[in-house]
Amino acid sequence: MPSEADSFSRVTPSGPAVHVHKPAGKAGLVDATGKIVSKKFQVHSSFSSSSTNSEVYEACCQDLVKSAAGGQDTFVICYGQTGSGKTYTATSLMTLATSDLDSVSHVSSFELRGAVCSDLLSTPPRNERKVRTDESGTDVVQHLELAPVSSRGEIEALLRTAAEFRSTASTLANPQSSRSHCFTQLHLEGGGSLTFVDLAGAEGKEDLAAHCEMGNAEERLKEMKEINGSLGDLKECIRLNLEKAKGRSARVHVPYRRSLLTRLLRRALDPELQGGGGEGGGGGGHSTTFLAHVAPGGGSQFKGTVNTLNYAEFMVKASREEEERKEFKGPEAWSKSQVVEWVKGLGGEYVALSEVFVLTGKQLHIMWQGDVVKRVIAAGGTEANAELIYNTFRDMVADAKKKARKEGGARRKLGPPPAGFGAGAKGGAEALIYGAGMSGECVENSSKGGNA
Numbered sequence: 436m437p438s439e440a441d442s443f444s445r446v447t448p449s450g451p452a453v454h455v456h457k458p459a460g461k462a463g464l465v466d467a468t469g470k471i472v473s474k475k476f477q478v479h480s481s482f483s484s485s486s487t488n489s490e491v492y493e494a495c496c497q498d499l500v501k502s503a504a505g506g507q508d509t510f511v512i513c514y515g516q517t518g519s520g521k522t523y524t525a526t527s528l529m530t531l532a533t534s535d536l537d538s539v540s541h542v543s544s545f546e547l548r549g550a551v552c553s554d555l556l557s558t559p560p561r562n563e564r565k566v567r568t569d570e571s572g573t574d575v576v577q578h579l580e581l582a583p584v585s586s587r588g589e590i591e592a593l594l595r596t597a598a599e600f601r602s603t604a605s606t607l608a609n610p611q612s613s614r615s616h617c618f619t620q621l622h623l624e625g626g627g628s629l630t631f632v633d634l635a636g637a638e639g640k641e642d643l644a645a646h647c648e649m650g651n652a653e654e655r656l657k658e659m660k661e662i663n664g665s666l667g668d669l670k671e672c673i674r675l676n677l678e679k680a681k682g683r684s685a686r687v688h689v690p691y692r693r694s695l696l697t698r699l700l701r702r703a704l705d706p707e708l709q710g711g712g713g714e715g716g717g718g719g720g721h722s723t724t725f726l727a728h729v730a731p732g733g734g735s736q737f738k739g740t741v742n743t744l745n746y747a748e749f750m751v752k753a754s755r756e757e758e759e760r761k762e763f764k765g766p767e768a769w770s771k772s773q774v775v776e777w778v779k780g781l782g783g784e785y786v787a788l789s790e791v792f793v794l795t796g797k798q799l800h801i802m803w804q805g806d807v808v809k810r811v812i813a814a815g816g817t818e819a820n821a822e823l824i825y826n827t828f829r830d831m832v833a834d835a836k837k838k839a840r841k842e843g844g845a846r847r848k849l850g851p852p853p854a855g856f857g858a859g860a861k862g863g864a865e866a867l868i869y870g871a872g873m874s875g876e877c878v879e880n881s882s883k884g885g886n887a
């Protein structure tokens with residue numbers, strides 16, 4: 436039997452990509468040929484085990500800190516499987532941000548555990564708080580303790596207090612595993628804010644088996660269901676948000692109201708929100724960085740790594756599509772008068788038909804062929820006239836898209852992918868996704884490796 440270590444996966448970050456390598460054999464068995472299978476995941480930037488917290492901070496947080504100082508609501512969301520280093524990274528980044536910001540006026544911190552929201556800085560600690568939707572439609576935590584601060588030392592003491600009262604439990608993957616999603620907010624004098632969201636780690640079947648070994652299986656199972664449920668809701672919101680951003684369907688409903696987590700993260704995720712709202716809302720738009728944490732290893736670690744990176748890559752790809760869609764200036768983007776002029780330009784009988792095409796390029800593009808026929812016939816034309824208009828327009832749109840994709844591909848070869856999903860939408864929302872990895876030897880306690 437091969438040793439367990441042989442079946443471990445290895446993760447190597449390189450620039451805007453993360454590579455996961457795994458022995459080719461089935462579950463835990465190394466392929467007799469010793470073959471290694473590798474998969475490449477595209478992210479915006481990646482870090483190795485030798486990257487320092489300062490390097491991660493400079494690349495992922497420094498711009499957000501500047502935006503927050505300029506009045507924006509900014510977010511750093513740490514996600515990944517249990518034990519992959521989310522809390523470690525979030526804590527280090529918060530400390531570094533604190534030393535960069537001289538205008539923090541208040542600190543607040545709360546955790547979400549299932550449907551319960553607890554204030555981590557209240558007196559007595561862990562007072563339960565309600566989440567309500569305010570007049571602007573933003574979900575806010577009511578009566579949250581906003582602790583005033585006047586020095587870096589005071590901020591750090593409050594961060595320690597919040598960490599102390601956060602729910603944790605010992606699991607096999609992590610002796611101090613966070614069993615809740617934690618939001619810690621630095622509110623700035625100018626109205627901006629920097630929120631660190633340390634999500635509870637996703638757990639798989641293997642983790643449940645480990646919980647059973649350690650006792651307390653019932654409680655851990657309940658937590659696991661709640662954690663995985665809310666993370667699933669978050670994924671669904673991100674997925675649908677991006678579907679919407681890609682413009683494939685105008686009618687996509689993003690179910691932010693499905694869980695407390697997604698209600699409270701809406702400001703970080705929804706490109707249509709103008710930012711602002713809620714305590715410390717600056718009204719100056721919002722920016723979000725996702726930090727995908729991975730911990731290579733066997734069993735659930737490998738699955739967790741691949742799941743996390745799949746999601747990171749999905750967001751990156753979708754963000755590119757959004758960029759390309761926004762840059763797309765083909766016939767689909769024509770105004771009503773441009774469409775009318777184009778039909779007129781077809782000449783002959785089409786000049787008279789043009790008056791029933793007071794439509795934008797987008798409206799004409801999504802119109803059923805039968806509706807185009809009806810319009811043309813109502814204006815005295817023939818079915819053949821309608822077909823020509825319908826088919827020629829669609830061909831022009833397809834050609835323009837092909838050209839844009841080609842140009843986009845050439846652009847991507849020249850440099851890193853454009854940042855952000857929904858970037859440049861009304862609220863100026865922007866999300867960067869950073870992958871994480873461990874280079875060098877795979878060790879059992881993978882959490883000691885680089886993870887951000």
Ligand SMILES: Nc1ncnc2c1ncn2[C@@H]1O[C@H](COP(=O)(O)OP(=O)(O)OP(=O)(O)O)[C@@H](O)[C@H]1O
Nearest residue numbers: 517518519520521522523609612613635636882883
């Ligand atoms: N880059 C690192 N360098 C040194 N130690 C680390 C690093 N990252 C994580 N650790 C250690 O690994 C352990 C697990 O990390 P952490 O608690 O941050 O994981 P997590 O992803 O938040 O887990 P969970 O989801 O279970 O709460 C901790 O003991 C932490 O101190």
